[in-house]
Amino acid sequence: MAKTASPAAASAGVRTRRQGGFGLRFVRDFALNKYLYLMMLPVVLYYAVFHYAPMYGALIAFKDYTPIKGIIGSDWVGLANFKDFFSSYYFWRILKNTVLISFYTLLFGFPAPIVLALLLNEVRSRYFKSFAQTVSYIPHFISLVVICGMIVSFTNNDGVINNLLTHFGYDGQAMLQKPGLFRPIYVLSEIWQKIGWESIIYIAALTGIDQEQYEAARMDGASRLKQMWYITLPGIMPTIAIMFILRMGNLLNIGFEKIILLYNSVTYETADVIASFVYRKGLLEFGWSYSSAVGLFNSVVNLLLLIAANRLTRKLSSSSLW
Amino acid sequence: MRREFGLFDTLLGWFIHALLLVLVIVTLYPLFYVAFASFSDAGRLVAHRGFLYAPLGFSLEAYAGVFKNPGILTGYRNTLFILVFGVAVNLIVTALGAYVLSRKNVLWNNFFMIVIVLTMFFSGGLIPLYLIVKGVGLIDSLWSTIIPFAVNTFNLIIMRTAFQAVPDSLEESAKIDGANHWTILMRIIVPLSMPVIAVMILYYAVEKWNGWFYAAIFIKDHKLYPLQLILREILISNSTESMATDASNADRFQIGETIKYATIMVATVPILCVYPFVQKYFVKGVMVGALKG
Numbered sequence: 249m250a251k252t253a254s255p256a257a258a259s260a261g262v263r264t265r266r267q268g269g270f271g272l273r274f275v276r277d278f279a280l281n282k283y284l285y286l287m288m289l290p291v292v293l294y295y296a297v298f299h300y301a302p303m304y305g306a307l308i309a310f311k312d313y314t315p316i317k318g319i320i321g322s323d324w325v326g327l328a329n330f331k332d333f334f335s336s337y338y339f340w341r342i343l344k345n346t347v348l349i350s351f352y353t354l355l356f357g358f359p360a361p362i363v364l365a366l367l368l369n370e371v372r373s374r375y376f377k378s379f380a381q382t383v384s385y386i387p388h389f390i391s392l393v394v395i396c397g398m399i400v401s402f403t404n405n406d407g408v409i410n411n412l413l414t415h416f417g418y419d420g421q422a423m424l425q426k427p428g429l430f431r432p433i434y435v436l437s438e439i440w441q442k443i444g445w446e447s448i449i450y451i452a453a454l455t456g457i458d459q460e461q462y463e464a465a466r467m468d469g470a471s472r473l474k475q476m477w478y479i480t481l482p483g484i485m486p487t488i489a490i491m492f493i494l495r496m497g498n499l500l501n502i503g504f505e506k507i508i509l510l511y512n513s514v515t516y517e518t519a520d521v522i523a524s525f526v527y528r529k530g531l532l533e534f535g536w537s538y539s540s541a542v543g544l545f546n547s548v549v550n551l552l553l554l555i556a557a558n559r560l561t562r563k564l565s566s567s568s569l570w
Numbered sequence: 571m572r573r574e575f576g577l578f579d580t581l582l583g584w585f586i587h588a589l590l591l592v593l594v595i596v597t598l599y600p601l602f603y604v605a606f607a608s609f610s611d612a613g614r615l616v617a618h619r620g621f622l623y624a625p626l627g628f629s630l631e632a633y634a635g636v637f638k639n640p641g642i643l644t645g646y647r648n649t650l651f652i653l654v655f656g657v658a659v660n661l662i663v664t665a666l667g668a669y670v671l672s673r674k675n676v677l678w679n680n681f682f683m684i685v686i687v688l689t690m691f692f693s694g695g696l697i698p699l700y701l702i703v704k705g706v707g708l709i710d711s712l713w714s715t716i717i718p719f720a721v722n723t724f725n726l727i728i729m730r731t732a733f734q735a736v737p738d739s740l741e742e743s744a745k746i747d748g749a750n751h752w753t754i755l756m757r758i759i760v761p762l763s764m765p766v767i768a769v770m771i772l773y774y775a776v777e778k779w780n781g782w783f784y785a786a787i788f789i790k791d792h793k794l795y796p797l798q799l800i801l802r803e804i805l806i807s808n809s810t811e812s813m814a815t816d817a818s819n820a821d822r823f824q825i826g827e828t829i830k831y832a833t834i835m836v837a838t839v840p841i842l843c844v845y846p847f848v849q850k851y852f853v854k855g856v857m858v859g860a861l862k863g
Contacts, residue, residue: 277677283751284670288682291667291721295686298718301702302694308701319701364593370586380590382849383597389845391780393798394834397805398600401830408603411619440597448856472579505783509806523696530697531787543695551692 309541322537329541338525346521349507350499352435358495360443362488365450366476381451384444396509399437400424424510427518434510434519438503449491450484457483489561496557499550522546604838608632608831612824632828636836639804645797648712652796653778656716660774661767663720668729669755690723696787703788714788715781715796722777725770732766733759769855772848779841797837804833 278285304319309329311322333339364384371377387395402409403423414420423429461479470478504523511519520528522542530539603622607615611627618626636642667686671679693699699718708714740762741754749757760767782798789795 273677281673281676284673284676285678287666287751287755288670290663291670291686291726292682294663294717294720295689297706298699298702298720299689299693300685302698303692304694305698305701306694308698367586367590370583371590372583376587376590380594382846383594385849385852386601386842386845387597389776389841390838391782391798391801391841393780393782393801393805394838397801397830397834398604400806401827402600402603406616406619406827408621412621443593444597445856448853452856472582508783509802526696527787531700536697536701540695540697543697547692547695554691 306540306544306547308537309544311537313537313540315536325537329538330545332538333542333545338520341517342520342522342525345518346502346523349431349434349519349521350502352431353438353502354495354499356435357439357442358492360439361446362450362484364443364447365454365484366480368447368451369454369480370472370476381444381447384447386444387441388445390441392503392505393509395437395441396506399433399510403429403433424512425514427515430511430515430519434506438506450487453484453487454480489564493554493557493561496553499553604831604834608828608835610828612828616824616827629828631825632832633836635825635829636832639800641792641795641800641803642797642833642836644793645795645800648794649779649797651712652715652781653775655712656719656778657771657774659716659720660722660725661770664722664726664729664770665755665760665767667721667726668733669751669759671726671730672733672759686723686726700787709788710791710794712789712794712796715778715785719777719781719784722774725773729763729766729770732763736762765851765854768851772851773855801833801837805830 308319308322310324310326311319312325312328313319313322317323368377368381371380401407404410405420405422407423410418410420410423423433457480461483462475465475465479502521502523504521504527507519507521507524508527511524523546526539526543526546529535529542606622606625609625609628609630609632610618610622611629612631614626670676671682671686673679703709703714703718708717736759740758744754744758780798782796782802785796785799786802789799
């Protein structure tokens, strides 16, 4: 604005008119919608207090927080908490565990519901199909605590899964006390619980495929396997892409609640992830600032992963979140 | 029609059915095992190795033990409180937000949407949230599991999309008849969006029923523990012994095992009874979320 100095009077006139226009719009909008804004007040308050205030509170990651001094009053320490974390023995351990558990869950857990949907799609009997579907959703409705309780009981030294495996040469010790078994138990139970539920979305996508394509393929003598590969799978590809991006954005937000329920000090070396570490250091050992720094690191990495996944899928297929 | 692959296709069909049957068994058997074990005779269950195909003997001792634990009843009561008031708060606040955000010609709506969607991708983290909840004085109150989770952003967006789909003409005519925003929301928008609202109730109810983590960090008073925290004590931290006080030590350990299974039954059977009736709404919800989200 300052550069257009020559028609000074004119530009000043425009500016005031614009400002007036904007202010007027402001006032008019408020007069018209004041009851709407009143209705919005609880929502705005909720987001301000329980989402944005904690984001501001995350500043304590750069401070030496003590409850007496409060968030504002505590002393700045710059990146000391982050340096502490990055140079600590735990950094590589929890990063490795987080990445590995996420990776295994993605590798086995992501295709499983797709496979289930494809299998269900091949079932001709409607009765059997809906029965299998209904049964596969059931675990989704059992609470996590109960599922973990079942895992603990079944894998205990007198548990049914443990007994079964001793026939195949397992030594019969409580399975959750073995660091090497934590990840398989985590991933398998994850699939058990979620396969049916997560397949719903793919089953929905399957119903959208044009049936004439199958008709034409049959005419040309394509086998069921070929139809599956050349028609069904491409048909649900956009859905798979979107689900993949969403999954990537949550890669580091692995079900830490389940980890906290299942792990113990013996299995920390394979089970402890960033989120469970934050919980333990922050809330059980009161390392407020340190664990906030770790949590902030987690949030930032998550955001970057989401953006990267979105870029990647946009390049590979035409679907993306934005 | 040519059918060159006839035999192979038939075999494939059988294979697929067999695979699905295995899946059904793997899904259901653990639940049956829990049921059988809960009715079994404690001593025989502990001595037993391998699969169960029916209860070993028959005993209701474990169930007696479960109901002797005062925690189960207070837990159910607290969870019921969280469920009723929590879902009510969720619905009211979400519906208000969804209504305002679905209106046209509201100057600040774009800003609100950006601010709200951002929270899906970035959060301050667990510790700052704890400090805020502590700051507003909700620690050791059942409301700490309700108010800090008043809106689920994903649900808000789904509801907003549903509200947007209500035809404008209906509201216009209501406005001419002198209806205010509250009336439009309650008399027109909500009744017309009932399917989505039913889905929201179910989603929020499941969230409240299953929630234990935030209760574990915000609530220290044992009397205020929701059911899931009591379950965690019994199933995972192994505190069943206290429930069978009048038994000898060895018996306590044995009955402790069956008590665990009976506890799972007591906490899960009510849900599984409701499940067949609500299942289709959930499925609908997944579709709604998928199409709109």
